[in-house]
Amino acid sequence: MHIEDLVKLAGGINNVYRVLLPEGHLSLAVRDPDLVDELPAGTVLRQVIDEWHLLDLSDDSVAEESLFRIGREIEASQRENIRQFSHPTSCQYRPAWHIAGPQGLINDPNGFIYHQGEYHLYYQWSPVGCSHTDKYWVHTTSKDLLNWEWDDVALTPSDWFDSHGAYSGHAVSLDHELMVFYTGNTRLGEERHRQTMQCAAVSEDGKNLRKLGPLIRDLPPGVTEHIRDPKIIHRDGRWLMFLGAQTTEMKGRLAVYHSEDLHHWEFDRLYGDELGDYGYMWECPDIFEIDGQYYLVFSPQGVDSGSPLNTVPHQNRIAHLTFGENDEVILSHLQPLDYGFDFYAPQSLQTEDGRRVMCGWMGLPDEWTHPSCRSGHWVHQLTALRELSVKNGKLIQKPQKELEKLYSEVREYLLEDSRVDLKTKTFELRTQLAWGSRLRLFEDTSFFAELYLDAEKRCLLFDRSHTQLEEGDTAREIQLDSGVVDLQILADNSSLEVFINGGEAVMTARIFTPEGATQVSVKGKATLQVCELKVPEMPYLR
Numbered sequence: 209m210h211i212e213d214l215v216k217l218a219g220g221i222n223n224v225y226r227v228l229l230p231e232g233h234l235s236l237a238v239r240d241p242d243l244v245d246e247l248p249a250g251t252v253l254r255q256v257i258d259e260w261h262l263l264d265l266s267d268d269s270v271a272e273e274s275l276f277r278i279g280r281e282i283e284a285s286q287r288e289n290i291r292q293f294s295h296p297t298s299c300q301y302r303p304a305w306h307i308a309g310p311q312g313l314i315n316d317p318n319g320f321i322y323h324q325g326e327y328h329l330y331y332q333w334s335p336v337g338c339s340h341t342d343k344y345w346v347h348t349t350s351k352d353l354l355n356w357e358w359d360d361v362a363l364t365p366s367d368w369f370d371s372h373g374a375y376s377g378h379a380v381s382l383d384h385e386l387m388v389f390y391t392g393n394t395r396l397g398e399e400r401h402r403q404t405m406q407c408a409a410v411s412e413d414g415k416n417l418r419k420l421g422p423l424i425r426d427l428p429p430g431v432t433e434h435i436r437d438p439k440i441i442h443r444d445g446r447w448l449m450f451l452g453a454q455t456t457e458m459k460g461r462l463a464v465y466h467s468e469d470l471h472h473w474e475f476d477r478l479y480g481d482e483l484g485d486y487g488y489m490w491e492c493p494d495i496f497e498i499d500g501q502y503y504l505v506f507s508p509q510g511v512d513s514g515s516p517l518n519t520v521p522h523q524n525r526i527a528h529l530t531f532g533e534n535d536e537v538i539l540s541h542l543q544p545l546d547y548g549f550d551f552y553a554p555q556s557l558q559t560e561d562g563r564r565v566m567c568g569w570m571g572l573p574d575e576w577t578h579p580s581c582r583s584g585h586w587v588h589q590l591t592a593l594r595e596l597s598v599k600n601g602k603l604i605q606k607p608q609k610e611l612e613k614l615y616s617e618v619r620e621y622l623l624e625d626s627r628v629d630l631k632t633k634t635f636e637l638r639t640q641l642a643w644g645s646r647l648r649l650f651e652d653t654s655f656f657a658e659l660y661l662d663a664e665k666r667c668l669l670f671d672r673s674h675t676q677l678e679e680g681d682t683a684r685e686i687q688l689d690s691g692v693v694d695l696q697i698l699a700d701n702s703s704l705e706v707f708i709n710g711g712e713a714v715m716t717a718r719i720f721t722p723e724g725a726t727q728v729s730v731k732g733k734a735t736l737q738v739c740e741l742k743v744p745e746m747p748y749l750r
Contacts, residue, residue: 211274217251218262219243221281226259226371229275230396234264237371256398276421279367286364290344293335294361299584300723301702304634304743305614306570307331307348307356308589313338313576316437316492316553317567317590318345319362319379319388322560324414327353328386329567330362331590332376338581340573343373345390347415353565353593354610362417363390369405369422370394376437376492376553380470386411387470389449391436392422402433406451406473420471428463428475430455435463437492437553440470448535449473452490452506460490460508464537479537487511487523492553495529498564498598502529504539505566507553517683522572524551526603543603547686548670548706548715551591564596565608570703570716577679579720580702591716592698592705606711607698611636615739623736627651627729630738637697637728638737645732649697649704650675652725657704657717661693668693668708668715676720686713700741 211227211234218224218238226237238244241260244253250266296302296310307329308314318330327350334341345363348356363374370392377390392407405422412418427435434454441448449465461480465473480486487508494505504527511523528541545554546568554568571588581587593608615636621628633650641647643663648656658671666687673682688708696707706715728736 211270211278214251214262214264215278217245217247219245221278222285224278224282225285226365227275227278227282227368228261228371228394228396229270229368230263232269234270236262238262257400272421275368276419279419283364283366286344286366287361290335290361294358297584297586299580299586301578301580301583301720302586303589303700303703305741306589306592306700306703309333309335309346309586311585312336313340313587314346314569314590315340315343315571315573315588316376316569317555318376318390320555320557320567321379321381321386322557323379323381323386326351326414327557327559328379328414329356329590330379330388331569332374333361338576338578338585338587340576342371343375343393345374345388347417349414352610353559353608354613359415363388363409363419367392367419367421368394369407374407375404378439378494378555380440380442384412386414388417389423389438389440391438393436404433404436406438406449408470423471424465424473428453428478430457430478431461431463432456434489439493439495441495443531443535450493450495450504452493453478454489458488459485460487460510462490462493462504462506462537462539464535466535476535480539483539483542492555494555496556496558496564498596501598502531503527504529505545505554505556515685517681517685519681520572520574522552522574524554524568545603545605546714546716548684549672549681549717550703551714551716554591556596565593566596566605567591567593568716570718572680575680578718579676579678589703592700594711594714602712604711605714606707607636607696607705611698611741614741614743616742617739619738619740621728621736621738622733623728623730624733625731627727628736629727630740631726632740633699633701633723633726634741634743635699636739636741637695637699639695639734640692641695641734642692642732645730645734647695647734648727648729648731649699650719650721650725651727651729652722655721655725656727656729657719657721659695659706661688670706670715670717672717672719676722677718684715684717686715688713 228235312335342365347359347362373393375391394403406424409417439450447467451463453463461478464476488510491507530538556566568591660669698705
C-alpha cells in the first residue's frame with residue numbers, strides 16, 4: 209500500500225501526527241480513531257499505550273521520498289497546531305533579559321554559532337505543558353549577543369527518524385550554508401523501544417532549515433540506544449563528530465566519528481576509559497580550544513557529586529582534551545563548571561572578536577515542578593552568557609561584557625546587620641564578604657535566598673530552603689581558600705547567578721520568592737554596589 213493511501217484511510221493528513229517504521233512496517237499515529245475508514249486486509253488499527261496507530265502490515269518497503277513528503281505535511285500541521293503556544297503568558301517569575309519559552313518547557317541550548325554576521329541560538333522546546341513531551345527546536349538570532357529575536361520554530365518532530373523529538377545538537381557555519389546536526393529520537397511499540405539516529409538539516413538563508421534526514425542510522429558496537437547530541441569540529445583537514453554515549457556495560461563514554469564531507473561518517477571508537485566508571489551516561493558534549501588547549505564540556509549522569517547536599521544524578525563537567533597522533537582522545541583535569549543547582553547541557557561559540565562565550569540550560573532533566581508552571585504555564589530558561597578564559601592555569605568564567613550596556617547608575621549601600629529594599633529583582637550586585645557573613649537576596653518577611661560564608665568549614669553555602677521552591681535540592685556548597693570573598697551576582701526575577709572571586713567559580717540557581725520580595729540584607733558588614741539592569745522590551749522571548 210502506498211503511504212498516500214494509508215493517509216486517506218487515516219482520515220487525511222490533519223488526523224495524522226506521527227509516522228513510524230516499527231520493524232520496517234509503516235505506521236501512522238492518528239488523532240481521532242473514529243475518523244479511520246474501513247480497513248482492507250493487511251491493515252490494522254491498534255492502541256499502543258495512549259496512542260492509536262494505523263499499521264500497514266502488507267508491505268515492508270516504503271520509499272523514503274514518500275516518507276519525506278508526508279513528513280513535510282505533518283510538519284505544516286504541527287506548526288499550525290503549536291501557534292497557540294507561541295504567545296508568552298503573563299507571569300511574575302518571567303525573566304526580564306534571560307531567554308525563556310513563551311509557554312511549556314524549554315531545555316538544552318542548541319546550534320549556538322556565529323554565521324554570516326549574526327549569532328544563532330536554538331533551544332529545545334516542549335510547547336504543551338511543563339513536561340518533556342516531543343521536542344521542537346526554536347530559533348533565535350542576535351546581532352549583539354544581547355538583544356535576541358524569536359525567529360520561528362526551526363525543527364519539528366515530524367518525520368519517521370525524529371517523530372518523538374528533535375534532540376540536541378550543534379551547528380557548522382559553511383561558506384553559504386548553516387548546517388545543523390541533531391539526534392532524531394523515536395519510540396516504538398508497547399515497550400517504547402528507543403531508536404536514535406544522527407540527523408542533519410541545512411539552511412541557505414540562515415533561517416529556514418531543510419532536513420537532510422539521518423546521516424548515521426546504526427548504533428556503533430558496544431553502545432545502547434542512548435547515544436546523542438552531536439558536536440562537530442574541523443581538525444587537520446577532516447571533520448570529527450563527538451557524541452555522548454552509554455555503553456552496554458552502563459558506562460558513560462564519548463563516541464567519535466570521522467568524515468571528509470560532513471555527510472558520510474565512519475566510526476572511530478569510544479573514549480573516556482581513563483576516567484573509570486564515571487557515570488552511566490554522558491550527554492551534550494562540547495569541544496573547543498582556548499589558548500592552544502582543547503576542552504571537553506559534558507553532562508555526566510550518575511556521578512558522585514562529592515557533596516551530601518548535591519543529591520541529583522545530573523552533573524556538569526569540563527576536562528582537558530588532548531589529541532594523539534591519529535586524533536585519539538585523552539581526557540584529564542576534570543572539574544565542575546558550575547557548583548550551583550541549575551546548570552546543564554551548556555554550549556559555546558567563538559564570537560566575532562574571538563571570545564569563547566557559553567550558554568547553559570538553567571534547569572535539570574528530572575525537575576519541572578516550579579511555581580511558574582501554575583502561574584504562567586512555563587518552566588526553565590537559559591543562563592546568562594558567560595565568557596570563558598584561562599588565567600594562571602585556572603578556568604575563569606565571567607558575565608558577557610555586553611551586559612554592561614544594560615547597567616543603570618551604580619547605587620552604593622553600606623550595610624551592617626541591616627537590610628535595604630532595592631525595589632527590583634533585576635540587578636547586578638557586587639560585594640566583598642568576610643567569613644561568617646550572610647547575604648540574603650530576594651527577601652521579604654517570609655522568603656529569601658542566602659549566601660553564607662561558613663568560617664569553620666571554609667565554604668560558601670548557597671541556601672534556598674526559604675523560597676517557594678517545590679522540587680530539588682535546597683543547598684549547595686563550595687570550598688574556598690581566599691581571605692575575603694568577592695561576589696558578582698546577576699539577578700533576574702527568578703534566578704541568581706553568583707560569580708565568585710573574579711569568576712574562579714560560579715553557582716547558578718532558580719529562586720522563586722514573591723514579586724514584592726525585593727529586599728537585600730547583610731549579617732555582618734559589607735558595602736554593596738548595585739546596578740539595576742535596564743532591559744529593552746523583548747516580548748517575543750518572554
